[in-house]
Amino acid sequence: MLAWTRLLVDPQDAAAVVRALARPPIELRQVDLARVIALARRHKLDMVSALTTAIESPRVPPDARERIQHFLELHKAASEALDAGRPDLLARVVLGAEGQDRAEDRSKPGGERLDDALGETLRMMREEVLASAARIGGRLGELRLDTDLDISHGVVRYLELLKLAALVQRPAGQAVAEALADINVRLLAATTALQREIFQTSSLDETLLAERSEIGGHDDRVRAQAIAPREASSLGPFLPRKGTGLALSASDIETYRSCPLRYKFARVLRIPSDATLHQRFGIVVHQVLERYHSAGGETLEQLLELLDASWRKGGFDDGKREHDLREKAGAALRSYHERLGAQRSGPVSQRSEPVWFERPFAFRIGPHHLRGRVDRVDRLGGATSEEYELIDYKTSRPKTVAQLKDDIQLSLYALAAHESWGLEASQQAYYYVLDDLKVPVPREETDAERVKDTVLAVGEGILGQRFEPTPSHAACSICDYRIVCPAAEV
Numbered sequence: 001m002l003a004w005t006r007l008l009v010d011p012q013d014a015a016a017v018v019r020a021l022a023r024p025p026i027e028l029r030q031v032d033l034a035r036v037i038a039l040a041r042r043h044k045l046d047m048v049s050a051l052t053t054a055i056e057s058p059r060v061p062p063d064a065r066e067r068i069q070h071f072l073e074l075h076k077a078a079s080e081a082l083d084a085g086r087p088d089l090l091a092r093v094v095l096g097a098e099g100q101d102r103a104e105d106r107s108k109p110g111g112e113r114l115d116d117a118l119g120e121t122l123r124m125m126r127e128e129v130l131a132s133a134a135r136i137g138g139r140l141g142e143l144r145l146d147t148d149l150d151i152s153h154g155v156v157r158y159l160e161l162l163k164l165a166a167l168v169q170r171p172a173g174q175a176v177a178e179a180l181a182d183i184n185v186r187l188l189a190a191t192t193a194l195q196r197e198i199f200q201t202s203s204l205d206e207t208l209l210a211e212r213s214e215i216g217g218h219d220d221r222v223r224a225q226a227i228a229p230r231e232a233s234s235l236g237p238f239l240p241r242k243g244t245g246l247a248l249s250a251s252d253i254e255t256y257r258s259c260p261l262r263y264k265f266a267r268v269l270r271i272p273s274d275a276t277l278h279q280r281f282g283i284v285v286h287q288v289l290e291r292y293h294s295a296g297g298e299t300l301e302q303l304l305e306l307l308d309a310s311w312r313k314g315g316f317d318d319g320k321r322e323h324d325l326r327e328k329a330g331a332a333l334r335s336y337h338e339r340l341g342a343q344r345s346g347p348v349s350q351r352s353e354p355v356w357f358e359r360p361f362a363f364r365i366g367p368h369h370l371r372g373r374v375d376r377v378d379r380l381g382g383a384t385s386e387e388y389e390l391i392d393y394k395t396s397r398p399k400t401v402a403q404l405k406d407d408i409q410l411s412l413y414a415l416a417a418h419e420s421w422g423l424e425a426s427q428q429a430y431y432y433v434l435d436d437l438k439v440p441v442p443r444e445e446t447d448a449e450r451v452k453d454t455v456l457a458v459g460e461g462i463l464g465q466r467f468e469p470t471p472s473h474a475a476c477s478i479c480d481y482r483i484v485c486p487a488a489e490v
Ligand code: SF4
Pocket: 258, 259, 260, 261, 262, 265, 469, 470, 471, 472, 475, 476, 479, 480, 481, 482, 485, 486, 487, 488, 489
């Protein structure tokens, strides 16, 4: 109900639309959600408009179109109720549809519920077969050694589709186990040796029989198990691939490590989310510092003028929170300027001079492509020195060295400096701009290995589509996807 209320008030609220689509009575599959979100991004549409476009798209399978149509009908009825100032009607439209769905289901006898479950599995398999046909067909022209294997997998999926269709239409009163044995013999007679092996090692039969014995015919969990490996692989085209690996940034790695499901929402499904006030504030501070240094800025006045200009363009309101943040930014930049002056004076051995800003890097770890930018690189100890410090600006609350124990961002930057620029950084630090606090993070000999192991493990998790949530107050309280997430801890 919360999601519906939010999306009716603001059709740009993509997270609320995704939540309503993912839950009963719509239950749009994740891969279809990803297609709709991609459509919205490509055509710069809000999600509701993208759904209207999606029902005309040949890339959206028929079943998904039906579900989207149902959503749009509900949306229209709910919008009319809202416009008429009838919250009672609105609640009836939204909650009524869910209630009706469940009530209809409960009223059915066990046998009918079993056939509903088989029918639903058949429907999901049908979509999977169509999707895999497109996938396998699309790769036939590639020069590969495992084309036969691909085709055999496709054929077996089709045979499994036949199996489900035959089960749904088995004679009245015949048990699933009995029908299954007979159908398998007939289907196996038509297979090659390779297809036979794939067919016989599939877990579909096991799941169908478990479905029957465990819950008498209608259990989403069991059905999802039957389709899960296939459905999971269907998100493959949405992974941020580059070559045989992934395109990754330090922030991608951090996001996956904090919660794999959050990574999936942000980087695989790419659910649009509006930047929070604090995020916009952080962007402005980063921009001001980058522009100041790039323009060879020297004076405090230049710095504060840049803040004025960026603040105006940032579209901030006149509210108290915005006013307080503006004051905070001004004070922080004064401290920044003072600190800069201090580090440029004093004995040569203790001086440091910023030499690069927002310096880009790109390098590989295993099959993965790492990209990013380092906010600032300082030369330590005078103009001829070859000692460098990598600095990352933060506008969040400061962390201690102990709290940064498992952090890999700066160590990844140090590896990037070595691999991408041929530069050995001897020091690295986070600079918490708002608190004018620099927290040096000690370098360890094992840093590079730790970074590589972490990147490879994260890459393996993403390519294996392991996106189980790891909720925690710390992660969920700053997560943009709480409304979509079934595991949010708030
Ligand atoms: S709300 Fe929590 S569990 Fe859900 S995706 Fe975000 S961080 Fe993960």
